[in-house]
Amino acid sequence: MLETRNLTKTFGALTAVNSVDLTIEREGIHSIIGPNGAGKSTLFHLLTGYHQPTEGTIRFEGENIEGKSPRTIVDKGISRSFQISDLFDGLTVEENVRIATQSLDENRNSVWKRSDSIDSTRKAETLMEDLDLTEFADTRADALSHGDRRKLEVGLAIAVEPDLMLLDEPTAGMGNEGSAKMVQTIRRIADERDIKLVLIEHDLEMVMEISDRITVLNRGAILKEGDPETIQADEDVQEAYIGTGEGE
Amino acid sequence: MIASQSLPLLAFISVEQAAFLLLNGLALGVLYVLIAAGFAVIFGITDVLNFAHGAFYMVGAYLTLAVVDATGSFFVALIVGPIAVAGIGVVAERLTLSNIYDRSPLYHVLITFGVLLIVTELVEIVWGTGTQFFQTPELLAGAVQVGPIAYPKYRLFTILAGAVIALGTWLLIRYSRFGLILRAGAQDQATARLMGVNIKKYYTLTFALGTFLAAIAGGLASPFLSVNPEMGNGALIIAFVVVAIGGLGSFAGAVVAGLLVGFTQAAVDTFVPALSGFVFYILLLAALLIKPEGILGDYEIRKHAAKLSYDERIPPVPLTDRRVLALLGALLLLPVVGLNTVMSSYGVGLVALMFIWGILALSLDTVTGYTGLISFGHAAFYGVGSYVVALTTLNVTNSFLLSMGAAILVAASIAWLVGAISARLSGLYFAIITFAIGQLLYQMSVSWSGLTGGSNGLSIDRVELLGFVDVSDTVTFYYLALAMLVASYYVAKRIMDSPFGLQLQAIRESERRTTFLGYNTNMAKRRIFAVSGALGGVAGGLFVTLQTFTSPETLFWVVSGDALFAMVLGGVGTLYGPIIGGAVLIGLDQILTIYFDHWRMLLGLILIVIVLFAPRGLVSFYAIGAELLRGERGPFGSAEPEPVEERGD
Known part of the structure; x- marks a missing residue:
């Protein structure tokens, strides 16, 4: 589904992503883990056009997308969420979701229709129900609890109906119970809507439980790749984590 | 310049012309650097576009003049005047900006515009709207031989003084403890605060430094430009253009761009006087098209995206159909009824x-x-x-x-x-x-x-x-x-x-x-x-x-x-x-x-x-008034302190 070859990003003297050959298959949940500064978020930035690669190629469904703008890449079917929630704070939850679902509406640029009367409004309502956010429809995004903000963050990525969704630590800063529930919700919705999930996660226990395939990044390069059992048993991976502090 | 001695440098320019051009460019450039430096320092550290900058430059000229009149010494005035202006700057900052640093830049821009209006009017009240005559100090009057040409002493003094002040400012920011804290605060306010730095105090000091620089530029410029309440406008535009070309908030960028604009202005004044008034804008547009972040802009533009945040707890008066129709009806009737009773056609x-x-x-x-x-x-x-x-x-x-x-x-x-x-x-x-x-x-x-x-x-x-x-x-x-x-x-x-x-x-x-x-x-x-x-x-x-x-x-x-x-x-x-x-x-x-x-x-x-x-x-007055009446709000905002919300992200 997605394939990178020799993908490299340098910032001055620092090589944040170093010659990464990553293959993401259609089936299953794929997680990317690694210690802080391993280059996980930079990798996402490259895949979504937020940063331009210094070298290398990215192919999505057989088409080269490196060097394309974020907007073009979303159109091709890759959406993402951010590690630090990037919401439309001054707008209501309903407007947040609606601006996202509206992006696919044929009337998205209309200047004369009412924005709450076009077709995509229905989709927004459905998605809010799926995310259990309906009761906050009229609440401003900046007045939500942290957990609900994370949910809305992922909701925006879902709303643009991607084939592939890259979630950057969707449960960051949430308690264990909240995280587990959140992951359940995301999996359910992704299944229903046939969205391939790629996650960056810190919670190793959860990663092992939900992932079908895991890529371990360390210092910008791929250290190991395999199913959870292989990764868990790998000594190099343990070394990489212990070397920089467990799970951090 | 003695024509018979003029030596050809290139086909179209003599050595004397070139020397004049060089010195004129330098004098203008140094002045531009000084004007822009204060503006750049304030912006680089507090993220505030100070629209009152030109006004402080103008007050600098007036106060320097006033001290000259009182003491008879231009050199004393050039120090005392700007220090007094820095004092005014501190008062203005404490009363206005220091209360709203955490707000949208829109409000920073507006409140400095308000300061500008007040300062300009105060100057007009004290000194009137006319142009004041500023005599060049005797010691610096006349010309001195520089290589092949005789050049006004005062302009040479400007070049020298400007260079010393700019260098001093750079050393201050680069090497003093004050400078270190300023730069740290500009990078990361929250951390600086955790380290026990009272960042607001340093913002005030920054503002003092910025207005001091504006004022000393005004004082230096006065003997060869005219002193009047309008002079601040020109200075504000110079500050904007130089800082945008140099890179927002970059002191070194302001120096490079100030000199660049000065030389270009001097050259255009000599060779294409018809374009004289357009130099700033042409350079600015060229810079923007070629390198929009400025010559030395290491500045992350996104970080300073002007986000307007609204306080929705103060809802505006709802605009109901009935209210609109009533108002519209009144407006339709106004000339008909008004002209026959209380209103003139005026x-x-x-x-x-x-x-x-x-x-x-x-x-x-x-x-x-x-x-x-x-x-x-x-x-x-x-x-x-x-x-x-x-x-x-x-x-x-x-x-x-x-x-x-x-x-x-x-x-x-x-x-x-x-x-x-x-x-x-x-x-x-x-x-x-x-x-x-x-x-x-x-x-x-x-x-x-x-x-x-x-x-x-x-x-x-x-x-x-x-x-x-x-x-x-x-x-x-x-x-x-x-x-x-x-x-x-x-x-x-x-x-x-x-x-x-x-x-x-x-x-x-x-x-x-x-x-x-x-x-x-x-x-x-x-x-x-x-x-x-x-x-x-x-x-x-x-x-x-x-x-x-x-x-x-x-x-x-x-x-x-x-x-x-x-x-x-x-x-x-x-x-x-x-x-x-x-x-x-x-x-x-x-x-x-x-x-x-x-x-x-x-x-x-x-x-x-x-x-x-x-x-x-x-x-929002309607809602604020209602809160005041219910005692839920003091005149300075909500009666209860805002709950400080820590968000994981």
């Missing part, structure tokens, strides 16, 4: 002028209130609208509909172009660029006198609505302006309620996220800027029809400042609030001017009070 004209300013402030609200782009150049569209109507009426047709159509078209096209140049810039860069383009058009209207009548402006007489209704009649015009206001509001409202309007508000809240939802945000910004420009053009076209006169004043940047003021005064981001704000501001303006010479000082005070205590403008 009064009817004044209300029509209020409609015009309502349209102008409304046009600004669509880009600033809704899209989050701070435009400090809306005078451009207002002025262009007025000139296009005047020129079409004089040269083509006296049909109002046709000339207004042309005005809308031209204003929208210019706005689209401005949007295309500046849409990829966000936040305060946008404010600077729109400001500069507005001033460029102002300069054109003054210089191209064959077309525009220069500073005398253009007068028109009879304008007709499609050849039969005389629009010059005040009552007819009143209804025309009212109709245009209602139509403008309707169009703006429909757009903001549309999917496109929701996009604009999303851009205001987070342009990055809007892009990641697949929207072309640059296109959206260009489109709304064109719409806004068209509405600004409508306001300008109506203005010239009412006054039968237009002049470069309509294009002057102070009009842009007033438009922002009107928008916030009424209630930013509500569409109808700005209409009220525009009406109230121009109404106050026209009435106060009858009774007070220095009424703009009062406007400055009102502006500061609004920004500090009622940032959501007049439309």
Whole structure:
């Protein structure tokens, strides 16, 4: 589904992503883990056009997308969420979701229709129900609890109906119970809507439980790749984590 | 220079000419560096675009002059005067900016504009509006031989003094503890605070340093430029242009760009004097097109995206259909009833002028209130609208509909172009660029006198609505302006309620996220800027029809400042609030001017009070009043302290 070859990003003297050959298959949940500064978020930035690669190629469904703008890449079917929630704070939850679902509406640029009367409004309502956010429809995004903000963050990525969704630590800063529930919700919705999930996660226990395939990044390069059992048993991976502090 | 000795350097320039050029360029450049350095220091550290910078430069010149008069020593004055100005700067900062550093840059811009209004009027009260004569100190009078040429001693002194001051400032920022804390605070306020640094105190000191530099530049410049209340305008433009070319907030960038602009100005003055007034703007536009972040801009533009955050706990007065209809009915009846009782035709004209300013402030609200782009150049569209109507009426047709159509078209096209140049810039860069383009058009209207009548402006007489209704009649015009206001509001409202309007508000809240939802945000910004420009053009076209006169004043940047003021005064981001704000501001303006010479000082005070205590403008007074009555709110905000919310992200 997605394939990178020799993908490299340098910032001055620092090589944040170093010659990464990553293959993401259609089936299953794929997680990317690694210690802080391993280059996980930079990798996402490259895949979504937020940063331009210094070298290398990215192919999505057989088409080269490196060097394309974020907007073009979303159109091709890759959406993402951010590690630090990037919401439309001054707008209501309903407007947040609606601006996202509206992006696919044929009337998205209309200047004369009412924005709450076009077709995509229905989709927004459905998605809010799926995310259990309906009761906050009229609440401003900046007045939500942290957990609900994370949910809305992922909701925006879902709303643009991607084939592939890259979630950057969707449960960051949430308690264990909240995280587990959140992951359940995301999996359910992704299944229903046939969205391939790629996650960056810190919670190793959860990663092992939900992932079908895991890529371990360390210092910008791929250290190991395999199913959870292989990764868990790998000594190099343990070394990489212990070397920089467990799970951090 | 002795002609017989002149040596050819190149085919077209002699060694003497080259030497003059070099020294003139250096003298101008050093002055520009000093003017811009203070501005850059303040911006680099506090993120505030200080519109009062030119005013402090002007006060610097006046106070230096005053100390010279008192002590007889220019050198004492050059130290004491600027220190006094720094003191004034500290008082101004403590009373205004220091309370609102955490707010949107829109309010920073406005509150410094308020300070500018007050300071300028105070100077006029103390020293009058005339030009003061500043004698070159005896020691520095006359010329001295520099290589092949005799050069004025005072200019050499300026070069030397400027270089010493700039170097001293650089050393201060680079190597002192004060400088270290400033740079740390600029990087990361929260951490600096955790380290026990009282960051606000350092912001105040920064402001003192910035105003000191502005004032000493004013003092140095006075002997060879004229000292008058207008001189601050020129300095403000220099500061903007130099800092934008050098890279926002970069001190070294300001030095490089200041010298660059100085040399270019000196060369253009010598070889192409016709372009003399355009040097700043041409350089700025070139810099923006080639390297938009500036020569030494290491600055992350996104970090400073001007995010407008609204306090929704203060809801504006709801705009119900009944209220709208009642108001509209009253306005329709006003001339009919008024003219027979209390109103003169002047009064009817004044209300029509209020409609015009309502349209102008409304046009600004669509880009600033809704899209989050701070435009400090809306005078451009207002002025262009007025000139296009005047020129079409004089040269083509006296049909109002046709000339207004042309005005809308031209204003929208210019706005689209401005949007295309500046849409990829966000936040305060946008404010600077729109400001500069507005001033460029102002300069054109003054210089191209064959077309525009220069500073005398253009007068028109009879304008007709499609050849039969005389629009010059005040009552007819009143209804025309009212109709245009209602139509403008309707169009703006429909757009903001549309999917496109929701996009604009999303851009205001987070342009990055809007892009990641697949929207072309640059296109959206260009489109709304064109719409806004068209509405600004409508306001300008109506203005010239009412006054039968237009002049470069309509294009002057102070009009842009007033438009922002009107928008916030009424209630930013509500569409109808700005209409009220525009009406109230121009109404106050026209009435106060009858009774007070220095009424703009009062406007400055009102502006500061609004920004500090009622940032959501007049439309929030109803809710604030209700809270006050219930005792839920003290005069300085909510009675209970805000709960400090720690968010994981």
